[in-house]
Ligand SMILES: Nc1ncnc2c1ncn2[C@@H]1O[C@H](COP(=O)(O)OP(=O)(O)OP(=O)(O)O)[C@@H](O)[C@H]1O
């Protein structure tokens with residue numbers, strides 16, 4: 228299979244998802260509630276209390292990249308549920324019966340999760356502007372944040388598909404999604420700086436891909452200092468490659 | 484075109500497809516018949532590389548389903564028994580995605596999509612989301628999707644389930660046309676015996692994972708042994724006299740009706756009527772229904788007698 232056909236297939240599958248979103252956008256809007264609440268209530272409250280030392284940035288500035296990452300994480304980690312549902316209605320069976328390679332199917336599906344992630348990121352930008360959170364609005368940085376969002380959603384949605392190939396049912400995926408998001412979220416630098424954590428948690432958060440994502444977003448949205456960025460992105464790309472490859476080997480198990 | 488070798492699928496220790504061997508030639512329309520749960524869908528899914536066989540393999544269009552699944556998938560098309568269209572997309576969009584994934588060349592894409600939509604009578608509904616379609620319309624869209632890329636081998640798993648009689652006949656004609664003009668090979672399953680009879684060159688009857696009969700429809704009907712004659716006698720007949728007639732192969736008395744299996748019932752009927760006085764007479768040639776019931780229900784009866792009836796008897800005590 229040549230590379231052009233491969234990418235073409237992946238994009239076709241992602242495009243199918245984009246069309247579905249266009250037919251029905253309710254889901255996108257409902258997903259906005261949670262990050263809005265975080266920013267509005269949690270962010271504003273802690274901001275006023277000045278309880279957390281977040282360096283030269285206000286607390287609400289500090290958590291904006293964290294909330295962005297968190298809401299994309301939710302979309303991605305529960306993406307397996309969508310895939311299980313699509314298996315139940317025959318769509319996955321159909322895709323797997325086409326000549327499209329399994330890697331291109333997983334890649335296409337993970338890009339589909341990215342499309343939702345991008346929309347989420349855009350909405351959070353709008354929200355931040357409304358709340359007058361000061362973020363850097365340099366076009367290159369914004370493009371960078373979108374790029375990281377895409378990779379990030381691909382990474383965790385393919386992890387989710389990997390898990391779905393073994394879990395096989397929506398209920399189990401719901402459970403495992405919940406079991407994963409909370410530790411991932413709290414053992415990261417999303418809502419407090421790593422230095423504020425107990426030492427053992429600091430070690431865990433260093434192994435947490437979410438920390439690198441938040442770090443990358445923070446450097447682009449707030450500080451503008453890019454020294455950690457190459458490492459952040461490298462780790463993200465590496466995990467994405469690993470999860471996409473693993474998921475494309477296991478995805479067929481969904482049909483068993 | 485297809486060579487199936489010792490193909491077996493087990494769930495736990497139960498073999499739902501049990502060591503099947505079968506060859507299907509290019510240009511054949513092969514019918515796979517069998518009762519519910521016989522293993523038809525399982526066979527098709529293994530041939531389409533969707534399910535991994537427990538053992539054995541098959542060669543489809545020259546490629547091994549185990550070692551060259553990608554090449555097999557490029558050679559085949561499949562219409563699933565269960566729906567597989569995307570509800571949220573329009574009929575047209577469903578087909579377009581399919582055309583992309585099968586690399587239908589761009590200069591042919593639109594033309595082919597429109598022609599299959601035309602064929603299944605959905606052209607005027609193509610821009611409606613599939614969730615707004617009726618059951619039969621969805622089924623027709625599935626068929627359109629399967630035929631879109633004109634594969635070398637086509638699997639149809641109960642394709643005409645839920646179609647009205649005229650749509651069904653149109654499907655039959657189109658399948659025959661594709662075999663003639665494009666030299667395609669079809670493997671189809673169906674529970675409509677007249678469909679199998681009309682369409683298939685050869686039929687395999689599968690039961691509990693094993694092929695229990697394999698032949699042309701005409702030859703299969705010979706298993707029944709002659710035409711089926713039903714006579715209601717006016718008085719209790721002397722069956723011994725009838726049994727002496729050489730063209731009567733078998734004779735049964737059921738509910739006061741005589742059931743006979745007779746060679747050439749049309750010409751022998753007058754002679755039969757010399758031996759008894761009839762209130763009424765019915766006769767017909769055997770069809771695939773008779774064959775199916777005879778072959779497949781034998782096993783069914785056995786399993787009922789061996790299982791359910793026994794348990795029922797014990798329950799009675
Ligand atoms: N995932 C599974 N786990 C266990 N058993 C299964 C599984 N899938 C199918 N079976 C069993 O395999 C057997 C064959 O099923 P299959 O779907 O191939 O039948 P079929 O001939 O297509 O029947 P139908 O005419 O009802 O479509 C059935 O007894 C079914 O219960």
Ligand SMILES: [Mg+2]
Pocket residue numbers: 523524525564640
């Ligand atoms: Mg079936």
